[in-house]
Amino acid sequence: MIDTHSHLFNSQFNDIEECIARCKDNNINKIVLVGFDNETNKLAQEYSKKYSIFYPTAGIHPSEANENYEKDLNDLYSFVKENKIYAIGECGLDYHYGKDNIEYQKLLFKAQIELAIKMDLPVIIHMRDATLDTYNILKEYSGKLRGVMHCYSGSYEMAMEFIKLGLYISLGGPVTFKNSKDSKIVAKQIPIDKLLIETDCPYLAPTPYRGSRNESSYVKYVASEIALLREMTLDEIDEITTRNSEKLFRI
C-alpha cells in the first residue's frame, strides 16, 4: 500500500521511526513525501536520504503566494536541478482564506505546471474553494499534463472532468467521515484505474482517529472505506491503488 501524500517531516512527528515501523507492519512500503515551500522541500530530501520508504517532491503551496513569487520560483528551479524528486507540488489554488493573493497564486501554479511538463514529472494539485479557476488553468495544459488532484473533496462530475484532463483523483481521511457524501460517491464511481489513496498527515485523520494527529499508516482506513463502498476486498483496493501510484510517480 502507498500513502501518496504525506508530510511526515512535520515537527509533530518526534516518533518518526515508530511511524515508519507502523507503516511497515501494515504493509505500507512507499510514501510520497510532499514539500510545500523551500524549507519543507529540503526536509523532504533529508528524510528521503535517511529513510528509503520516502519519495520526495518539491513545490510551493498557494498559501505561500505573495509578491516574492519570482524569487520563490527561482529557488524552486535551482532546487529541482540539484535534487532527485518524483513530483512537482503540492501547488494549486486555495481561496479559503481570501483572494488577496489570487494573481500570485495563479502565476505560481502555472509556472509549476510548466516546470512539471518540462521535467516530465507529475503535478500534485491542491485545490480548495477554487474549483473553476483550477479547472480552467489545468485545461490549458490538457494532453501534456500528468498529475493528481490531492485530497479531492469535490463532486463526482468535476472529478470526471479532471480525469478527462489526464489526472488521477486521490482520496484521504474525509472519505471515512459520515457526512462526506460527495467523497463517498467519488470513491464508489470513478474509474478505479484513476484512484489513489493518501493521508495528508498530520492533517485530516480518518475515522476512528478523526480530530487527532494523522500518520501515514492510517492510509489503511482510507483503503478499507473505499473497499467497503466499492464492495471489493481490501487486498484488491491495495493492489490497484498501489499499481496506480507506481505508474503515476514512477516509483
Ligand code: NI
Ligand atoms: Ni498536503
